[in-house]
Amino acid sequence: MTEHNGDDPKQVDSLINYDDALKYWNSVPASVDGVLGGYGETTSVPKADVVGSMTFLRKLKSRFSNDPDKIKYGIDFGAGIGRVTRDFLHKVCDKVDLLEPVKPFVDQMRVELQTLMEQGKIGDIYEIPMQDWKPEESRYSLIWCQWCCGHLPDPAFLEWLNKCKTAIQKDGLLVIKENNTTTDEDMFDDTDSSKTRSDTNFRRLFAEAGWKLISVDRQKGVPRELYPIRMYALKPE
Numbered sequence: 103m104t105e106h107n108g109d110d111p112k113q114v115d116s117l118i119n120y121d122d123a124l125k126y127w128n129s130v131p132a133s134v135d136g137v138l139g140g141y142g143e144t145t146s147v148p149k150a151d152v153v154g155s156m157t158f159l160r161k162l163k164s165r166f167s168n169d170p171d172k173i174k175y176g177i178d179f180g181a182g183i184g185r186v187t188r189d190f191l192h193k194v195c196d197k198v199d200l201l202e203p204v205k206p207f208v209d210q211m212r213v214e215l216q217t218l219m220e221q222g223k224i225g226d227i228y229e230i231p232m233q234d235w236k237p238e239e240s241r242y243s244l245i246w247c248q249w250c251c252g253h254l255p256d257p258a259f260l261e262w263l264n265k266c267k268t269a270i271q272k273d274g275l276l277v278i279k280e281n282n283t284t285t286d287e288d289m290f291d292d293t294d295s296s297k298t299r300s301d302t303n304f305r306r307l308f309a310e311a312g313w314k315l316i317s318v319d320r321q322k323g324v325p326r327e328l329y330p331i332r333m334y335a336l337k338p339e
């Protein structure tokens with residue numbers, strides 16, 4: 103893995119290439135180990151991740167979608183093989199849509215989520231990249247985006263954040279769970295042609311797109327050599 107850092111987010115953005123990213127993800131196994139870059143089920147990462155997400159959302163329970171008569175619709179962005187939906191999102195949503203551009207992952211997702219599909223808990227599966235997503239007005243009470251928004255340079259990420267404002271219900275919640283650099287600079291990763299944002303840049307972009315940060319937590323219980331992982335809960339201003 104080669105990384106390049108830069109004081110200027112625009113310079114790092116210019117290195118991101120969507121085709122290179124898809125080429126990389128198409129070349130890795132359609133498994134938890136594959137989508138988590140080698141931190142699969144033999145490591146503490148998948149379990150700690152689910153516990154961390156559940157704890158974070160439980161603390162926010164009173165802050166979103168409290169109408170018992172309304173269907174809680176969620177969406178899982180950059181869903182990979184559907185791990186996040188399978189292990190967590192289906193427990194906090196009535197129904198979940200998934201978006202994932204890599205065909206072998208989508209094929210495996212249909213296997214991983216077969217039981218949930220039979221239970222009517224899976225909605226639409228969009229086999230497209232997130233920059234091509236067309237939002238439907240007020241569809242979601244929970245938008246979850248984990249370990250994939252580094253594939254978008256800042257201008258495209260801002261556009262996606264704007265689309266989320268269209269797609270979110272009035273009392274809905276957007277959660278972004280991502281790695282952070284340990285400095286104020288973004289870093290390019292040429293393994294999967296993505297970038298890791300600094301916490302500072304995330305907060306700047308949320309504010310610029312008109313999202314209010316209502317809670318943030320660090321993921322615990324993951325190996326020390328990993329980047330810090332933060333969960334950001336956001337509501338439209």
Ligand SMILES: C[S@@+](CC[C@H](N)C(=O)[O-])C[C@H]1O[C@@H](n2cnc3c(N)ncnc32)[C@H](O)[C@@H]1O
Binds near residue numbers: 124201231233253
């Ligand atoms: C690190 S994996 C995370 C998968 C899943 N979120 C999880 O936590 O198990 C990154 C995922 O982002 C997907 N991806 C890559 N480029 C994308 C894009 N432009 N839009 C949406 N997803 C993308 C990859 O195919 C891959 O499934």
